[in-house]
Amino acid sequence: MSTSAAVEALRPGSEGATPLLELRGISKEFPGVKALDGVSFAIYPGEVHMLLGENGAGKSSLMKVLCGAYRADAGEFYYKGEKVAINSTADAQKLGIAVIFQEFSLVPHLDIAQNIFLGREPKGRIPGTIDRRRILADAKRVLDMIGFDIDPAITVDKLGVAQQQMVEIAKAISQNARILVMDEPTAALSDRETELLFALIARLKADGVSIVYISHRMAEVFALGDRITVMRDGRRIDGVLPGDVTPDQLVRMMVGRNVDMTYPRNFAEKPGEVMLQVKGLASPTGIADIDIEVRRGEIVGLCGLVGSGRTEAARAIFGADPITGGEIIFDGKPISGGPDVASRRGIALIPESRKSEGLALLRSVGDNLVVSALRKLFPSGMFDPRVSQRTADELIRQLRIVTPSARQMVGLLSGGNQQKVVIGKWLAAGSRLFIFDEPTRGIDIGAKSEIFALIDRLVAEGAAALMISSEQIEICHVCDRAYVMREGRIAGHLSRNELTEENIVRLGMHHA
Amino acid sequence: MREAAVISQPNLLRRIPGVAIVLVALIALFGAIAPGFLSFANLSNVLVQSTILTMLALPMTLIIMTEGLDLSMGAVLTLTSLCVAIVSVATHSMLLGVGAAILVGAAFGLVNGWLVAIVGIPPFVATLGTLGMAQGLSLIVSDGQSVVGIPHSVRDIYSATFLGVPVPIVMALVTYAVFHGLLYHTRFGTYVFALGGNREALKYAGLSPGRLLIGVYAIGGIMAGIAGLLMTARMNSGHPTAGLGMEFDAIAAVAVGGTSFERGNGWLLGTLLGVIAVGILRNGLNLISMPSSVQVASVGVLVIVALFLDGLRSRS
Numbered sequence: 001m002s003t004s005a006a007v008e009a010l011r012p013g014s015e016g017a018t019p020l021l022e023l024r025g026i027s028k029e030f031p032g033v034k035a036l037d038g039v040s041f042a043i044y045p046g047e048v049h050m051l052l053g054e055n056g057a058g059k060s061s062l063m064k065v066l067c068g069a070y071r072a073d074a075g076e077f078y079y080k081g082e083k084v085a086i087n088s089t090a091d092a093q094k095l096g097i098a099v100i101f102q103e104f105s106l107v108p109h110l111d112i113a114q115n116i117f118l119g120r121e122p123k124g125r126i127p128g129t130i131d132r133r134r135i136l137a138d139a140k141r142v143l144d145m146i147g148f149d150i151d152p153a154i155t156v157d158k159l160g161v162a163q164q165q166m167v168e169i170a171k172a173i174s175q176n177a178r179i180l181v182m183d184e185p186t187a188a189l190s191d192r193e194t195e196l197l198f199a200l201i202a203r204l205k206a207d208g209v210s211i212v213y214i215s216h217r218m219a220e221v222f223a224l225g226d227r228i229t230v231m232r233d234g235r236r237i238d239g240v241l242p243g244d245v246t247p248d249q250l251v252r253m254m255v256g257r258n259v260d261m262t263y264p265r266n267f268a269e270k271p272g273e274v275m276l277q278v279k280g281l282a283s284p285t286g287i288a289d290i291d292i293e294v295r296r297g298e299i300v301g302l303c304g305l306v307g308s309g310r311t312e313a314a315r316a317i318f319g320a321d322p323i324t325g326g327e328i329i330f331d332g333k334p335i336s337g338g339p340d341v342a343s344r345r346g347i348a349l350i351p352e353s354r355k356s357e358g359l360a361l362l363r364s365v366g367d368n369l370v371v372s373a374l375r376k377l378f379p380s381g382m383f384d385p386r387v388s389q390r391t392a393d394e395l396i397r398q399l400r401i402v403t404p405s406a407r408q409m410v411g412l413l414s415g416g417n418q419q420k421v422v423i424g425k426w427l428a429a430g431s432r433l434f435i436f437d438e439p440t441r442g443i444d445i446g447a448k449s450e451i452f453a454l455i456d457r458l459v460a461e462g463a464a465a466l467m468i469s470s471e472q473i474e475i476c477h478v479c480d481r482a483y484v485m486r487e488g489r490i491a492g493h494l495s496r497n498e499l500t501e502e503n504i505v506r507l508g509m510h511h512a
Numbered sequence: 513m514r515e516a517a518v519i520s521q522p523n524l525l526r527r528i529p530g531v532a533i534v535l536v537a538l539i540a541l542f543g544a545i546a547p548g549f550l551s552f553a554n555l556s557n558v559l560v561q562s563t564i565l566t567m568l569a570l571p572m573t574l575i576i577m578t579e580g581l582d583l584s585m586g587a588v589l590t591l592t593s594l595c596v597a598i599v600s601v602a603t604h605s606m607l608l609g610v611g612a613a614i615l616v617g618a619a620f621g622l623v624n625g626w627l628v629a630i631v632g633i634p635p636f637v638a639t640l641g642t643l644g645m646a647q648g649l650s651l652i653v654s655d656g657q658s659v660v661g662i663p664h665s666v667r668d669i670y671s672a673t674f675l676g677v678p679v680p681i682v683m684a685l686v687t688y689a690v691f692h693g694l695l696y697h698t699r700f701g702t703y704v705f706a707l708g709g710n711r712e713a714l715k716y717a718g719l720s721p722g723r724l725l726i727g728v729y730a731i732g733g734i735m736a737g738i739a740g741l742l743m744t745a746r747m748n749s750g751h752p753t754a755g756l757g758m759e760f761d762a763i764a765a766v767a768v769g770g771t772s773f774e775r776g777n778g779w780l781l782g783t784l785l786g787v788i789a790v791g792i793l794r795n796g797l798n799l800i801s802m803p804s805s806v807q808v809a810s811v812g813v814l815v816i817v818a819l820f821l822d823g824l825r826s827r828s
Contacts (some may be wrong), residue, residue, distance in 0.1 A: 110709065118706060121699050130698065
């Protein structure tokens with residue numbers, strides 16, 4: 001691969017040009033994670049710079065450092081060749097850096113003009129008041145500048161996602177932004193809206209505005225990008241020009257190789273009978289036509305990018321979201337109703353945010369273990385602490401949960417042990433199908449192996465698992481097979497021998 | 513994944529807010545069954561009696577718009593009403609009385625705001641605490657007794673007229689105008705929308721949500737101080753339970769008026785209509801000789817009916 005210096009030299013029209021903004025050796029560490037590791041990154045005036053990488057590659061962290069939301073632990077910033085500091089969002093704003101986040105920074109019940117000039121309202125004649133006529137005129141001028149024809153007196157809550165995004169861009173432009181950072185701006189847009197956005201980007205570019213564009217869609221990368229930077233594991237892997245690479249090469253750069261853990265898994269020779277059958281499932285959260293089959297003794301992966309509908313599919317199967325189409329057959333019988341029905345029939349959902357959705361952090365390990373099994377353990381409705389204690393102790397032993405006693409507050413356990421408590425909770429309730437949403441999120445490597453060993457034991461003993469994970473390498477090593485989702489639908493199915501990281505990424509991404 | 517919404521123009525019927533329907537229904541109902549309800553004297557009486565609630569419900573609207581709540585308002589009103597009574601009895605000065613009441617009210621408002629914005633106590637709990645403090649202070653300063661001998665300068669406020677309009681109504685109208693200007697035409701008002709709608713946006717714009725929030729609660733306290741003057745004038749005494757339950761009516765009026773308890777969606781005119789609806793309901797029930805316990809229950813029903821109507825419209 002060409003070095004970045006070579007790329008800069010290759011770039012038409014950039015010979016000898018100084019970058020508008022240059023980051024050198026930026027590092028940012030969080031407890032246990034190196035989010036950014038010596039990343040260098042340059043943005044030239046009037047270019048669209050695509051930022052590519054898998055989930056967790058460090059794109060978002062880099063963006064937050066750029067806009068001053070995070071402070072870099074190490075590294076330097078140069079603005080037009082001069083050394084500067086970005087320690088706060090105010091610093092970044094002064095340099096003309098604006099970020100269009102996926103969650104908008106708009107106030108729903110203020111109008112477009114008030115949102116654009118929030119905190120910078122033109123003063124009226126009476127102290128404290130706003131010059132209404134001027135704020136509307138100024139807003140109109142900014143909106144015209146980006147070619148957005150709308151009445152600035154309309155409140156933002158009446159706008160669609162695409163229009164809100166335009167208001168965000170107008171807000172950034174009104175602050176004289178010279179560098180616009182967009183995080184997957186087309187994720188929520190229709191094709192037509194996407195075209196409008198691309199036209200706007202072309203116009204901004206012509207005005208000399210630089211755009212850092214984070215995308216997961218290959219078509220966009222090649223249609224818009226003047227330059228591509230690929231990130232992986234908090235590091236900058238390479239900087240290339242779109243003309244020099246193929247989509248496949250980009251995918252390989254994004255995936256890379258870094259295997260340094262063991263995945264305990266004893267694959268069964270022959271899977272058991274069908275346990276879960278999902279046919280044509282749809283829900284208002286945006287998923288549709290979901291067909292999934294899980295057999296006894298299997299671990300089935302559910303992959304795709306963040307936002308592709310994996311969690312939504314899991315929630316719909318568990319009954320946590322309403323279903324607008326299709327059916328779910330569990331153990332040969334159709335299932336419908338809320339999570340209470342699903343859990344009584346033997347389906348467990350182990351959510352991604354175990355602290356907020358899976359555990360009562362301030363209660364004891366024992367309480368958390370029996371909470372889903374109360375109906376089963378105490379059919380009469382009377383609580384018996386001895387039964388509860390016995391059940392909890394048994395589970396602690398069986399799952400090898402490291403805790404001084406069942407009385408320990410669950411919030412004090414390590415991430416891996418907390419996850420075991422969540423699993424134990426469902427075991428106690430007699431669950432047979434375990435749906436895991438990012439089961440190893442926030443768990444250190446050693447504990448990950450243990451969690452996988454536990455899941456392996458569960459399915460060997462006649463249970464089954466559906467596992468969502470953004471760590472493709474985990475899916476490849478642990479799953480019997482996997483479904484890949486894209487934009488709310490199943491994009492493809494990979495059998496055991498097709499299951500590679502590259503295949504997962506390829507199916508999960510958009511292609512030209 | 514969200515669907516792209518289009519700007520919709522709902523038909524006229526659906527744009528009529530729940531509070532307007534409730535108001536018309538109440539007037540029709542009591543016009544039919546309560547003797548004398550539609551007389552000019554009675555209707556004017558309803559409006560005069562609604563003025564104290566107006567002065568509480570308007571700032572309560574701002575507080576609720578910030579996703580907050582002020583449960584202490586009724587108890588603080590009791591205390592400020594006693595301040596007006598005690599100070600005006602001692603000094604024979606209406607201005608000193610109301611000045612003391614505003615200071616005490618503002619102090620409570622600042623404490624509420626500080627607890628919510630800086631200490632980070634949930635508004636429900638923080639203002640429940642100050643409710644107890646204000647109620648306790650009221651009992652201490654009044655010794656559990658009514659304060660009587662209110663000077664004319666205070667007493668006459670309630671019955672005086674200005675250009676033929678009762679002074680309390682003039683005060684309420686001025687208050688409404690000030691709040692309208694404040695919420696819709698000042699920077700502060702813009703930021704009130706943002707406090708409930710998107711606090712991050714304020715931070716990103718370089719503003720301090722904490723200080724703004726303290727300001728909002730302080731306004732509530734100041735208004736409780738001004739309302740204390742009307743309360744003392746109306747009762748011609750200071751009474752240690754004068755404002756009991758007023759926070760309930762104020763919150764009810766805001767809710768009936770269509771202000772949302774989430775995402776900073778407030779409507780001042782709706783609150784004003786809500787206040788009048790609560791006033792009409794209590795007045796009408798009085799006329800047909802219903803006990804006050806029924807009145808409290810029916811205000812509760814009113815809230816639920818108005819929100820039900822709003823919910824029906826937003827769903828369809």
